[in-house]
Amino acid sequence: MCLALPMKLTSLEGQSGVAEQDGVMINVNTTLLPEAKIGDYVIVHAGFAIQLLDEEEARKSIELFREIAEQEPPE
């Protein structure tokens, strides 16, 4: 039930917005994340945006994965 997806906030009026991922649009409430703005990627759970996605942190993680993949000898 804690499944929550990263979605892009495409519109927002007051605390009611619409978020999209791969063509799927859903209504999202931003009461719990007042700093969210149009264009942000947010984690959406049970109709609410609950946290922002941090692009810089995501890039750092991906870089770390790539380093590991390069260091490990192939099978």
Place this chain on the structure above:
Amino acid sequence: MKYIDEFRDSGVVRALARRIGTLAGDLGTIKLMEVCGTHTMSIARFGLRSLFPENIELTSGPGCPVCVSPQSFVDKAIAYCRRPETIVTTFGDMIRVPGSSSSLEKERSGGADVRIVLSTMDALQIAVSNPEKDVVFLGIGFETTAPTIAASILAARGKSIGNFAVLSGHKTMPNAMAALASDPEVRIDGYICPPHVSAIIGSDAYLFLAERYNKPCAIAGFEPVDIMQGVLWLLEMIATGSPDVRNQYSRVVTKTGNPEALRILREVFTPKDDEWRGIGAIPLSGLAIADAFSKYDAEIRWPVEAEPQFIPPGCICGRILKGTAGPRDCGLFGKACTPDEPVGACMVSSEGACAAAFKYG
């Protein structure tokens, strides 16, 4: 960046698996618990278990809200279904959970007004559209979900919606993890922490598990690369004997979590001792609706009597939720208990350990 495919790179998953294999060679049998039910599903769906060496065991934890809701909660929900002039609103997962003599689904086919919603705000809208009815929302879920229910209670107060109340079965994770850590029957060497609970409460909320209980904790996302890296980090902490909290899911989880969600959660709810299916009572592991909001507390507003409790013989959901047994240790698994005809809660929820084992083998 869409934050999904980037974390499913099979080359990286294999590289992480090789590193895990090398590290695990020097360790004895290690039992890690993935606390969150969505992790259980993800591990089964992507076949990650087969990538770990034999001495690394992953076991499901008490992180499936439907599964850990005790029978008494289900029976109370059923009692609301039988109450006149009442609409029961619920997340879909709850509808097929067997109570002592019935389920919400059976009550609905018998004429009760039970409606599935995707958000509490939809339940609130049902209350607005049905002013002559009492609308009860079944509040289940952990710190991820509880703030959304709190927000709906604040919205109900703000809009003076008087016919809406919540049956609160909300639970909180860290103290449940501490209860398992100190249970001699449960031997867990490290926790993969629930990522979206962590998005709300922050990574610092687990520090006491590392410091006081010597349990390494890794917060990992739901994608395969995330889970593999979380396991690797746990093994690194175990190998060096340095339990700590490491946050693999830093793209979402911060040290202190979501301040506004926590503020709303603490305004509307207050911690209470609570009953978990299988585990029993855990101090300060549940959320009661605060006195200032008792008007929105279904148990105070519209009290009901639940029927006497009956737990089906043979069902070992309790042990499965504690990590002391697996689905295949249950004599009912796949025979008397299937997703079509579930006996226990772990077979009902899409993220229950038994449902995951049944679906993905």
